[in-house]
Amino acid sequence: MDTTVLILGGDGFCGWPTALHLSRHGYHVVIIDNFSRRKIDVDLGLESLTPILPMEARLAAWRRASGNTIDFIMMDIAREYDRLLEVVRTMRPQAVVHFAEQRAAPYxxxxxxxxxxxxxxxxxxxHNVLCAIVESGLDVxxxxxxxxxxxxxxxxQMPIPEGYLPVSIQAPDGSRVEREIMYPPAPGSVYHMTKTQDAxxxxxxxxxxxxxxxxxHQGIV
Structure with a gap:
């Protein structure tokens, strides 16, 4: 298999295992990350409960263990749109897995x-990822x-409707118009607010x- 998948935020808690999983199944995996999670830990004076090796050591260990190579690009996709677009155009990925967001509600x-x-x-x-996919003209x-x-x-604690809710709206002429709307969001933090805007x-x-x-839309990982 020679199918490329970009994993944005591939250095993170979910991104790294996902990169290993896809690499193990034969995909050409390219991680894009700016080490934001590591920098936040430094700013807060914190360390992970489990050791997290540098990216170079991680990639080398995976290469030794599996014989597969995962590529890495240091990039801030929120700031470096032109570079991101060039990577999408050059790599022509089948899929982009997007984990590249600040992930802590308390933070x-x-x-x-x-x-x-x-x-x-x-x-x-x-938004940069979406624009890059559109501008590339690729089916990603x-x-x-x-x-x-x-x-x-x-x-x-209650059933959550998936997708859209049917609503009935009264038109100016008094008739009823049926529409579907996205389930009304109620974010409890700035982090969750950004996820509603993502949707x-x-x-x-x-x-x-x-x-x-x-x-x-998952619960706690």
Missing amino acids: SMRDSACKRYTVNNNLNAT HLVHLGSMGVYGYATT LFFYFYNKNDGIRITDL
Whole structure:
């Protein structure tokens, strides 16, 4: 198999195991990361409960263990759009797996700097990926890791409608118009707010540009 998959945020808690899994199954995996997660830990004076080796050591260990090579590109996709577009055009990936967002709800509420970083990073990263796929002209499947937190914490103990809700709207002439709307979000943090905006980005770019998108709203990993 010679199919390329870009894993954005592939140095992270979910991104690295995903990279290994796809590499093990024969995909040409390219990780793109700016080590934001590592930098945040340094800023907070924290260390992981389990040792996290440098990316070069990780890649070398995987090459020894599996015989497969995972490529790595150091890039901030929220800031370096032209580089991202060039990578998409050159690599021609079948899919892009998007983990490249600030992932901690508590961190997103810590102070104004963390709030602004979360919004700037998450929304620009997601929108840049969508723009790059459209501008490349390629048929790329985007897979994104969302969050059940977009539905609000109060709804987690009850059935959550998937997709869209049917609504009846009264038109100016008094008639009733049937529509479908996205399930009303109720984010409980700035982090979850960015995930609700992601969903609107995906809805628009799927409708307007036909991009294939899978948005996975999971609980705690």
